[in-house]
Amino acid sequence: MRRDFVAQVLLEMERDSSIVFLTGDLGFNALEKIKERFPDRFLNVGIAEQHMVGMASGLALEGKKVIAYSIASFATMRPYEQIRDDVCYQNLDVKIIGTGGGYNYPNHGVTHHTIEDVAIMNVLPHMQVLCPGYSWEAREATKAMIRHKGPAYIRLGKSPGVAYEKKHFTFALGKGFVVREGSDIVLVSTGNVLDITLATADLLEKKGLSVCVLSMPSLKPFDTKLLVKHARKAKGVFTIEEHSTTGGLGSIASTALFADGFDGKKFHAFGFPPESFSKEVGDRDYLLNTVGLEPKKLVRSIMRSL
Amino acid sequence: MTRTRATTQKIGENIRQLVVEMSHRSHSGETGSSLSISDLLAVLYFKTLRVDPKKPNDPKRDRFILSKGHGAAALYAVLALRGFFPQKLLLGHRVNGGVFHGHPSRGAAPGIEASTGSLGHGLSIGVGMAYAIKGTKSKVYVLVGDGECNEGSIWEAILSAGALRLPNIVAIVDENKFQGFGAAKEYSPFDMVKQWSSFGWETLRVDGHDVRAIEKAFDTAAKAKKPFVVFANTIAGKGVSSIEDTLGAHYYVPDKHAVTAMKKI
DSSP states (O other), X not given: OHHHHHHHHHHHHHHOTTEEEEESSOOTTTSHHHHHHOGGGEEEOOSOHHHHHHHHHHHHHTTOEEEEEEEXXXXXXXXXXXXXXXXXTTXXXXXXXXXXXXXXXXXXXXXXXXXXXXXXXXXSTTOEEEOOOSHHHHXXXXXXXXXXXXXXXXXXXXXXXXXOOOTTOOOOTTOOEEEEOOSSEEEEEEGGGHHHHHHHHHHHXXXXXXEEEEEOOXXXXXXXXXXXXXXXXXXXXXXEEEEXXXXXXXXXXXXXXXXXXXXXXXXXXXXXXXXXXXXXXXXXXXXXXXXXXXXXXXXXXXXXXX | OOOOOOOHHHHHHHHHHHHHHHHHHHTOOOHHHHHTTHHHHHHIIIIIOOOOTTOTTOTTSOEEEESSGGGHHHHHHHHHHHTSSOGGGGGGBSSTTOSBOSSOOXXXXXXXXXXXXXXXXXXXXXXXXXXXXXXXXXXXXXXXXTGGGXXXXXXXXXXXXXXXXXXTEEEEEEEOSEETTEEHHHHOOSOHHHHHHHTTOEEEEEETTOHHHHHHHHHHHHHOSSOEEEEEEOOTXXXXXXXXXXXXXXXXXXXXXXXXXXXXX
């Protein structure tokens, strides 16, 4: 997904000379093309995320459109106050890029796991929150985010490398997508657990259920209309995210559904339990499995709840 | 509240009068920290900064950021005295339905360049501004507190400006020698001039209440070709003799007698 992001950024920087790209000393083997093509608009500010976001705000106050890049945990948590006070309060045109959200830096350890970013970004006024699930969404989300004027956060994960997009898809902030039609239950996914969600849907179909899969790359604004439309006719709604079940997609979706009068349906949010940090060591699939984000485990839980 | 066109020294006094009146009216503290920067702001806005109150967003202007946002009352006072907005707006300082918070909020009134309040933010914002307008004749001035320099992000910004050799940023350190709960030297016992200097900044010390010396220092800073910092030796609670040079100056809420006494100066 990082490759898709960089490809789109190159196009956008070509198109808009006000864009300045800042990195907090990350991007080896990824950002070189941006640095080479736009040396005057690319700056490594060093390992100083608070300063990077503060500086981004100063640049934005002077009319620049600023992209500030780091690993998702460092991009969001270290400079959170600068994001709140400098970027959001002043409603500045600064885009926070968090690469490797969720367990995408798996065996780096808890410091590099990002399971809270959506929650803490979602709560900020003016902030748009994007969590693309695969290549097309990553490119389109990057484009939409950059062309939007104002604060935005995008979480980039590891792309499943599958083209789930359909010909009629047109991306917009606040828009979700029906990746698979179905009527019995709705699986709602955000980010790059979309592949796990679709594998889960395959298994559920084998058990005789008609499964709708929604991909929600835009978490704020959120496509409540699409969710409610598909949820109304279903027996149950299940959200799947590589994030804490507190404050992420599960919370956003449940709020939207209950506001619509969600009675008599089953609902469960799958994600990371917020009670503790996982100290498990392993690769991404291994870690996701430990928290139940694995198709067979998800199917068992869903079938039990129906 | 009266408007004056007198000397810079007198403007410093006027700022102090307005600060005391505002603090009294709103029953709010942070008075001493506003008073300590009164002469620095008088020189900045009446001698140094190339700003035009009629064109507050002129791209050619110099920029000023009050990173130590708790000195906001003095900023509001000097902006009013300089004509950015009518003095009667100061009546809306920290009162219900008012205009001004206890820390600056961009957009509340013309002339406020950036919202500040949480310490350690303003210098990075200033570095970003300076980087954006590098090559123009405009300079970016950022006023930080000595206590504020406890913040790690300040040192990130000092390092960055030094590494970028920014020729258009000027920091002013208000050395009033007190922070929230003690003497600044207790928490930062080292030589700050040497510290900033080792990060690539040109440095100068000045008496922060000697307006002629301040003007001269700012003139030097304006001509600098690298990041420049002015360390201003100031007095917390300047102008209110009962609180001068005390920790309590920061929390002082003036009574009506203090307001009357300030008016007699």
